[in-house]
Amino acid sequence: MKTEASNTYSRRFFIKSSSAFTTLAFIPNSVKSFFYQVKEKFFVKKQKIPLSVSINNKEYRLDVDTRTTLLDLLRENIGLTGTKKGCDHGQCGACTVHIDGERRLSCLTLTAMIPGKEITTIEGLAKDGKLHPMQEAFIENDGFQCGYCTPGQIMSAVACVQEGHTGSTEEIKEFMSGNLCRCAAYNGITRAIQKVAP
Amino acid sequence: MKPFEYSKAENTTSAIKLAGNSSMYISGGTNLIDLMKKHIHEPDKLIDLTDAVSSEITVQENGIRIGAMVRNSTLAEDSLILDKFPLLSRAILKGASPQIRNMASTGGNLLQRTRCPYFYDTALPCNKRIPGSGCGALEGNNRMSAVIGYSNSCVAVHPSDMCVALVALDTKVEILKPDGNTEMINFEDFHRLPGDNPQKDNNLPDGAIITAIEIQNNSFNKNYDYLKLRERESYAFALISVAAALELSGNLIREARLASGGVAHKPWRWKDAENFLKGENATEENFKKAAELAIEKIAPLEDNKFKTEMLKGAIQQSFMNCVTNR
Numbered sequence: 081m082k083t084e085a086s087n088t089y090s091r092r093f094f095i096k097s098s099s100a101f102t103t104l105a106f107i108p109n110s111v112k113s114f115f116y117q118v119k120e121k122f123f124v125k126k127q128k129i130p131l132s133v134s135i136n137n138k139e140y141r142l143d144v145d146t147r148t149t150l151l152d153l154l155r156e157n158i159g160l161t162g163t164k165k166g167c168d169h170g171q172c173g174a175c176t177v178h179i180d181g182e183r184r185l186s187c188l189t190l191t192a193m194i195p196g197k198e199i200t201t202i203e204g205l206a207k208d209g210k211l212h213p214m215q216e217a218f219i220e221n222d223g224f225q226c227g228y229c230t231p232g233q234i235m236s237a238v239a240c241v242q243e244g245h246t247g248s249t250e251e252i253k254e255f256m257s258g259n260l261c262r263c264a265a266y267n268g269i270t271r272a273i274q275k276v277a278p
Numbered sequence: 279m280k281p282f283e284y285s286k287a288e289n290t291t292s293a294i295k296l297a298g299n300s301s302m303y304i305s306g307g308t309n310l311i312d313l314m315k316k317h318i319h320e321p322d323k324l325i326d327l328t329d330a331v332s333s334e335i336t337v338q339e340n341g342i343r344i345g346a347m348v349r350n351s352t353l354a355e356d357s358l359i360l361d362k363f364p365l366l367s368r369a370i371l372k373g374a375s376p377q378i379r380n381m382a383s384t385g386g387n388l389l390q391r392t393r394c395p396y397f398y399d400t401a402l403p404c405n406k407r408i409p410g411s412g413c414g415a416l417e418g419n420n421r422m423s424a425v426i427g428y429s430n431s432c433v434a435v436h437p438s439d440m441c442v443a444l445v446a447l448d449t450k451v452e453i454l455k456p457d458g459n460t461e462m463i464n465f466e467d468f469h470r471l472p473g474d475n476p477q478k479d480n481n482l483p484d485g486a487i488i489t490a491i492e493i494q495n496n497s498f499n500k501n502y503d504y505l506k507l508r509e510r511e512s513y514a515f516a517l518i519s520v521a522a523a524l525e526l527s528g529n530l531i532r533e534a535r536l537a538s539g540g541v542a543h544k545p546w547r548w549k550d551a552e553n554f555l556k557g558e559n560a561t562e563e564n565f566k567k568a569a570e571l572a573i574e575k576i577a578p579l580e581d582n583k584f585k586t587e588m589l590k591g592a593i594q595q596s597f598m599n600c601v602t603n604r
Binding site: 169170187189240245253255 | 286315351
């Protein structure tokens, strides 16, 4: 883990940057915002908390910034890049994971709020080197084109079946509406879910 | 996102103690995290309420009590709710997506902010975001904006579907104030109109916590409907929505409820239309008159004139669905 940022910079750097900030009043806004970003990066005290999280049945002990979303934790801190960042604002569903078996959006989940819960990502679906039936069904039914939304679609689809919302094509479409696919592979996705549904 | 301190409250008393000038409570986070990413909310401290507030649905002598931490998906699929207040379930399932409903809490749903594009775009003026900066939507893009109860300061609408059903069902909101006292607020008085200070969405005192909502028993579980009209069939906010419910004795209307989303700064009750229908027969003619009464007072803006006819048709259709669908 990195040491606290403010400790790694010399007095000289601090004095130099302080005088730079003093001249800010005479500088246009665009330059100002750049300096504020630099200031936030090096001088604002970040809140780090020690956490232990369980992802795909593996325990991770980490010090994380309180701002870290589960999505960023997975991709940046742990290296599980199967979960995708689409919009990062809860509008596309690409970041869908399971938290205690329920489908949720990792981009709107703070890591600080999930200790004690079991997280499953797309990397955790296959068992003993064998793909999950939903993954097989997506391949067989052309449930994707570019593939970027696919991990989110599959995580959502697995939950959709578990919840029992597969009574009709309309019901599947309604309960998969939180996952957007700009290649519009929707028909393939619906077929894949119907294949797996009881 | 601005750096913040995070603490998890064990109970509501400790949550209130933890709260300070620049702190915010968090439950589901589906709206707040997004607003923090966009620097619209920048709390120094987040207080996690997920363990502090009840997530139980309990039967009471005269109704049902819903803990403020009950998730939207749990509430929508609860057998008690489906039996007693199916209108509520129907409205919840018309909102957001399954993932978001799994996260969002009952209390948080009441407190979600408007989705007016001017509120979300920090480059544009918005009195709700920065008081005194002006309302961009008033003379700008106001297709999604209000048609009633707005002011020159703000034309934003409340985005919730769940709240439209709750206002129709005469719900009460239980709040815990920082001084330790509990208060029950009528749902209709919980949200407010923008007036001159649109930065306030509701009448919840600073630092107070919503602990539960209570719905009194009623007979609106047979003839009800929630009609939501939007740009696409699912996972979109309402252009307009209508919650309608009738208590019938034969063909005679004993009680009527009519509320709408997407029309005002708060979930809107159409009381003139309700009063007209009470004691009348449930006929297409009377539903048409009720719809005409409702739209009499609305004043659409430049881009949302279509809402008048849309609302009139939706109210009629919604009441027809109440009597024909089941």
